Amino acid sequence: MKRRIPIAFIFVIGEFIAFFLDGSLSQILSGTLYRYPNSLVPSLTLMWLILAVFFGDSKKLHITMWSAIIGFIFDMYYTGLLGVYVFIFPLVIYLCQTVYQMLPPNFMSGFLVYFLGITVWVSLGFVANSFIGQTSDSVAQFMVNTLAPTLAINLVFMALAYFPIEPLYRSHRQ
Amino acid sequence: MQKFFSSRKLVIVIVCLIISFGLMSVSVAFRNNRNTPPLVQQFGNDIVGFGDRIVAIPMNGVQHGFASIHNLLNTYQENQKLKSKVDQLAQTQVKDQVLERENKQLKRQLNVGSTLTGYEKINAAVITRTPSSWASQVVINKGQAAGVKKNMPVIAGPGLIGTVAEVNKTNSKVVLISNTAENSNRFAIQIIGAGSKVVNGVITSYDSQSNRIVMGNITSKAKLSKGDRVTTSGLGGVIPKGIYVGTVSKIAEDDYGLAKKVYIKPAANLNDIEVVSVAVRN
Missing domain, CATH: 2.40.10.350 (Rod shape-determining protein MreC, domain 2)
Structure with missing residues (x-):
């Protein structure tokens, strides 16, 4: 029999691919995603992490550590502004983990937890950006033009990715 | 929830907040005052940039495929439009050449060396764009090694699109003029x-x-x-x-x-x- 690739390895590689896809999608579809005044920010990175929280063993995969690492790279490479996502990513992961444990493990609760995760992720990003004067949007503008569209696109991505990714982790659990 | 606010967790949260604000202020200060980011950040960005190309190149390839199909469908109309412009263009080009030569001669006559208009171009491809609704930023595949410096203007197609905000060895970040940050857009x-x-x-x-x-x-x-x-x-x-x-x-x-x-x-x-x-x- 062929030797199977360890799931931890797949998790990390998938994480980096998701990270780069975020930037590539933003670049290729920038006409659609960032058309004024709305902006739909894809966050496949966060999706991959949260799905790993749902299906995988977070102790074995070191999800919190990897979320901090990917957050640091996100700060360094994409925004050039250190100290923002390096804390937001682990916080969101911790929050999702805590809430998900209280709920029955099915698609609907996953959907709810993901909704919460994206909301916290985008809102904290907005707070950090307005703190340093990167944005001058008001809270109302932010909710209508950024939060709502971002939630919509990310929930669609999540609904599409949930069922293909579940068996990947399940097959490695035995 | 009781557990969350136990004193150890609270201390961790506060320390994280302090580090976060500290790092944010330091990187904003670096960005405003220094020509290049710290060496560690530069090195990291170069490595990540190489990794990004592995994903970005096939993705851009797919986009080119779609774009060329789209172009094919538009070809007929576009061709007609362009034909009408070609004659005009040739005329302008010839005039431009003559004027440029005249300008050079006059400058030589007056002993004026280079004026503000002269510039050379470094061509670069866009690798990726920041997935954020506030930072209108793209990453291009030329850096210090190719002679890019901070604050240089960046042109795409017909006109100006932004300036270089951060330079690494092999890639750099361009802030677009559509950025609404308080400290950008001063041309x-x-x-x-x-x-x-x-x-x-x-x-x-x-x-x-x-x-x-x-x-x-x-x-x-x-x-x-x-x-x-x-x-x-x-x-x-x-x-x-x-x-x-x-x-x-x-x-x-x-x-x-x-x-x-x-x-x-x-x-x-x-x-x-x-x-x-x-x-x-x-």
């Missing part, structure tokens, strides 16, 4: 109005609702009209003179009614940038 530009009177000014902000660049604090009495062309003025800093920015689309009074505010329609499409050139002043 010196000029408008040539009626009777070739020149109005000098600075880009002060960007109106994201209508996709217009705003030039504020104009006290000149020169008459401007819709459709006047706007170029960089070459005053102050590393931006050469004569890079096309856009056309005047609206002229309004500012909030206090003392000065004028000009809304400029950018020439380049800021949401469709694949290849850019960095302008280096001679």
Whole structure:
């Protein structure tokens, strides 16, 4: 029999691919995603992490550590502004983990937890950006033009990715 | 929830917050004052940039595929439109050549070396764009090694799209003019109005609702009209003179009614940038 690739390895590689896809999608579809005044920010990175929280063993995969690492790279490479996502990513992961444990493990609760995760992720990003004067949007503008569209696109991505990714982790659990 | 606020967790949260604010202030300060980011960050960015190319190249390939199909469907109409422009273009090109030669001769005669208009281009491809709704930023695949420096202007297609904000060895970040951050968008530009009177000014902000660049604090009495062309003025800093920015689309009074505010329609499409050139002043 062929030797199977360890799931931890797949998790990390998938994480980096998701990270780069975020930037590539933003670049290729920038006409659609960032058309004024709305902006739909894809966050496949966060999706991959949260799905790993749902299906995988977070102790074995070191999800919190990897979320901090990917957050640091996100700060360094994409925004050039250190100290923002390096804390937001682990916080969101911790929050999702805590809430998900209280709920029955099915698609609907996953959907709810993901909704919460994206909301916290985008809102904290907005707070950090307005703190340093990167944005001058008001809270109302932010909710209508950024939060709502971002939630919509990310929930669609999540609904599409949930069922293909579940068996990947399940097959490695035995 | 009781557990969350136990003192150990609280201490961790507070320490994280302090580190976060500290790092944020330090990186903003670096960005405003230094020409290159710290070496560690530069090194990291170079490595990540190489990794990104593995994903970005196939993705861009897919996009090119779609774009070429789209182009194929449009070819007939476009061809007709272009044909009508070709004759005009040849004429302008010849005139441009003659004028350039004349200009060179005159400069030699007057012993003027290089003026503000001369610049060379470094061509670069866009690797990726920041997935964030506030930072309008793209990463290009040329850096220090190719001669890119901070604050150099970046051109795509017909006109100016932004300036270089951060330079690493093999890639750099370009902040687009559509960025609404308080500390960006300070170009010196000029408008040539009626009777070739020149109005000098600075880009002060960007109106994201209508996709217009705003030039504020104009006290000149020169008459401007819709459709006047706007170029960089070459005053102050590393931006050469004569890079096309856009056309005047609206002229309004500012909030206090003392000065004028000009809304400029950018020439380049800021949401469709694949290849850019960095302008280096001679």
